[in-house]
Amino acid sequence: MMKKVTVLLFAFFVALCAGAQEDIFRSLQAGGNVVIRQSNEIENAVLGHIARNRYKKNKGYRIRIFFDNGQTARQESSAIEQAFSESYPAVPVYREFDDLYYKVAVGDFRTRTDAMRFLESIQRNYSSAFIFAENINFRPVLRPDEPDVMENGELKMEN
Numbered sequence: 001m002m003k004k005v006t007v008l009l010f011a012f013f014v015a016l017c018a019g020a021q022e023d024i025f026r027s028l029q030a031g032g033n034v035v036i037r038q039s040n041e042i043e044n045a046v047l048g049h050i051a052r053n054r055y056k057k058n059k060g061y062r063i064r065i066f067f068d069n070g071q072t073a074r075q076e077s078s079a080i081e082q083a084f085s086e087s088y089p090a091v092p093v094y095r096e097f098d099d100l101y102y103k104v105a106v107g108d109f110r111t112r113t114d115a116m117r118f119l120e121s122i123q124r125n126y127s128s129a130f131i132f133a134e135n136i137n138f139r140p141v142l143r144p145d146e147p148d149v150m151e152n153g154e155l156k157m158e159n
Contacts, residue, residue: 019029053138058108060136062094065126066104079103087125091118093139110137 024034074097081095094105106122109115110112111146115131122129 003030015084022081056138057135058138060134061109061112061131062105062107062134062136063109063115063119063122063126063129063131064103064105065122065129066103069101073102077104080104088122104133105132108138 020103022051065084066077068076070076077095081093083091084091084106088106091106092108095141096103096105107115107118112131119129119131
């Protein structure tokens with residue numbers, strides 16, 4: 001008998017929570033707002049976790065948009081870095097000199113699929129671009145007053 005009561009109470013609680021979630025989603029779809037209140041301790045714990053893991057790297061992918069060792073490679077790589085940053089300010093750009101080559105890579109993509117989507121969008125301007133595996137940086141955590149550069153889990157493209 002006690003098991004039946006416990007199961008019924010649990011089922012009632014689950015149904016109640018599911019109904020509340022539907023109301024939240026309906027409210028958001030109708031243009032409403034949902035306010036989440038949390039204690040400072042939760043925010044401090046998250047910020048502490050971020051600080052402790054600041055220099056941790058993830059395995060991921062980047063897109064190489066420039067690779068050359070010619071006499072003008074230094075100037076070209078700088079110009080490409082600047083032009084790309086102006087066209088895609090939300091996408092990180094990495095310029096390096098390694099093994100006598102100037103290289104410019106862009107993005108911090110967690111999956112090859114994400115990198116492929118972005119590569120397709122820049123292919124017309126960077127026809128020799130290619131994807132390569134690399135340790136990537138974590139995406140920075142945004143404060144509520146900062147604009148998000150992501151939309152539905154993907155980079156917002158502005159150009």
